[in-house]
């Protein structure tokens with residue numbers, strides 16, 4: 001397996017990413033975040049691993065004017081810019097690695113949703129670099145909304161790493177089909193809470209995604225909301 005499988009996967013995808021069923025609840029997800037945490041359209045918000053920009057663009061359509069979306073994949077950022085143009089909204093989309101964010105104490109909130117870099121990367125040290133970079137980018141008391149993979153679900157996890165290997169069929173830009181081996185990291189809430197605390201965050205909620213319900217067995221992801229200390 002190429003440890004950077006995620007780079008190849010998303011670079012070969014683009015807007016077709018939004019055919020996946022898990023991308024279909026953007027409106028509800030954004031409405032929930034606006035109600036609970038992103039309460040003012042003046043807020044400066046960073047969407048980390050924004051993909052096709054579905055959350056960033058939806059926020060912009062609601063009048064949020066200070067949205068930045070970053071993603072490793074030029075293809076995903078290209079798709080995001082195209083949709084933003086079609087919808088006539090302004091979002092600062094940039095190709096950027098979430099481990100190397102060029103911001104210092106700038107944002108009121110950061111989103112990292114649906115494996116936006118965090119949990120995809122090749123080992124714990126690389127994933128933790130994302131937390132460090134997000135922390136550096138946020139203002140003091142800035143909000144960090146993260147969803148990540150739930151270890152308490154069906155799957156053959158490697159007990160040594162809490163990772164699971166899967167295969168996905170992709171169509172490359174030249175039309176060739178390819179089987180890509182993927183590996184991502186799943187978490188328990190207590191582990192991630194501890195890790196976030198070690199990176200200078202105060203955890204204020206652990207819940208099923210976009211809700212305040214306790215995390216359940218079997219759900220694919222859970223959500224952790226924290227603030228920068």
Ligand SMILES: C[S@@+](CC[C@H](N)C(=O)[O-])C[C@H]1O[C@@H](n2cnc3c(N)ncnc32)[C@H](O)[C@@H]1O
Pocket residue numbers: 006007010011023048049050051052053054055070071072073076096097098099112113114115116117120
């Ligand atoms: C599953 S998509 C999630 C996209 C979006 N957040 C959403 O909710 O639909 C994961 C995204 O993370 C991006 N990504 C992976 N590694 C990254 C990295 N190191 N830095 C920035 N983006 C990364 C991928 O290119 C991809 O667009």
